[in-house]
Amino acid sequence: MVLMYEVEKWLENRIILKVYKGSHAYGTSHANSDVDIGGVCIPPKPYLYGFYSFEQYESKNYTNYPGYKKTGLAADTVIYGLHKFVKLAFNCNPNIIETLFTDRTHVLHCNSLGRMLMDNSHLFLTRRARHSFGGYAFSQLRRLTNKLPMEESKSKISKLTENEKNLQIYAVRLEHKITQYFQKEQLTQDDIQDILNLRSELASVEQRLAAIEEDRAEIERLMRGGNHNHHGSHAGIIEKYGYDVKHAMHLIRLLHMGLEILTEGECRVLRPDNNYLMAIRYGKFTLDQIKQEAGKLFSLLDEAYANSELPDSPDAEKVNQLLIDITEASFADAAWET
Structure with a gap:
């Protein structure tokens, strides 16, 4: 087990990609929105060759991002090790896919190694999106009144x-x-x-x-x-609107994104439908309307899955070679220049 204070000694210098996540990335933030940050790092050689292990770093008090001095708001942050990140991306994990396809305006840091990763992001868009994005969406649906x-x-x-x-x-x-x-x-x-x-x-x-x-x-x-x-507790929001409008917003967002991946082969993190999503967030629709819309979208997702031209899963050999290439490139000092 590796203590977090040991990781924090090298973490910042080993980050290859760091982006805004959540509402700031989706274009659904407001004045009081929390700050979420995600990223990828390559740990030092003792973690690659030795018996030390590193999968991810998590902090709810992260301050190394633009705007902290102005707002004083610490960010909820998760930085994955490259190997775990790629394994999750291989399964089309929505949180990971969103990091890869973050709009460039929301990228906080990306060096040459991060660019290698982002330039190959389409390797990870597969028909697995039906189960990953659809699965996450179903989880949001179950929580609407929980x-x-x-x-x-x-x-x-x-x-x-x-x-x-x-x-x-x-x-x-x-x-x-x-x-x-x-x-x-x-x-x-x-x-x-x-x-x-x-x-x-x-x-x-x-x-x-x-x-x-x-x-x-x-x-x-x-x-x-x-x-x-x-904006109040989970239960408080349910009391106010009759259901959790934030879960509803993410339910519809995830279904839209899954559909776009399966039909267009694209993942738009900065949402073109952000006004519609914000209307959901502020309770402009009834719970029945949300459930009805979700039902239609789940059906469309199944149809898109059946007709999608995307591969069933990523090309394992290409993904493995990408992982090798990025790891080997990280041994050169020049790779850590922005």
């Missing part, structure tokens, strides 16, 4: 925290065992196999820890209404 009881939420978080603590202790013990092997003057073949097994187990533990963090973040989002910090 109020998670406070006591139930606290109980779930308590259990997750307890499991997290136990896994963290186990991870430290695994790391200690691995370190002990490297104190030997010479490693036997059995030692090497033991180290590989321990690393595999440690990777599994870290995946479980990441899953716990995602589950906890989702429960906390439901408790407070996601990032509804300036």
Whole structure:
């Protein structure tokens, strides 16, 4: 396990792409909108060759972006390691695809390595968009009127925290065992196999820890209404409009984007339909109208999937070579010039 303060020592200097996310990227922001930032980094060689691992960095108090000194508003930020980012992009993960196709006006930083990644973004647009964008949209649909009881939420978080603590202790013990092997003057073949097994187990533990963090973040989002910090709680918005208008906006946005990918082979993050989306956000439509529109769009998404000329999945060989090329290029000092 790698401590975040260690990652923060090198993170900024290893970022290859950093963009605005969320409402600022969609063109649906307003004066009180939160700031969301996403990006990609290539960790130093000890994380590429050694037994240190890095998948992503998360912070709700990120300040290294233009405008912070003016607003004083810290950004909710996720920076992925290149390998995890590409794996998620391979599955047409909406959050990752949006990062790749962010409008250039919302790109905060992109060096030559980031450009290599963005220049090949269309490799990741496939018929998988039906299941990824459609799946995310269905999740938004389910949340339109969902109020998670406070006591139930606290109980779930308590259990997750307890499991997290136990896994963290186990991870430290695994790391200690691995370190002990490297104190030997010479490693036997059995030692090497033991180290590989321990690393595999440690990777599994870290995946479980990441899953716990995602589950906890989702429960906390439901408790407070996601990032509804300036506009009341999740439950409060439902009380006001009869349903969660923010989820409704993202429901329609995701379906529109999925349709555009399948029919046009394009992903427009800066939304041309932003006025319509903002009308949804401010409760101009009834819940029945939203559900009816969503039903039509889901049907169109199925039709688009059946007729799409996109490949079923990315070309694995091309994606793998891209990952190799970017990683190898990162070893040259010139690659880190903007």
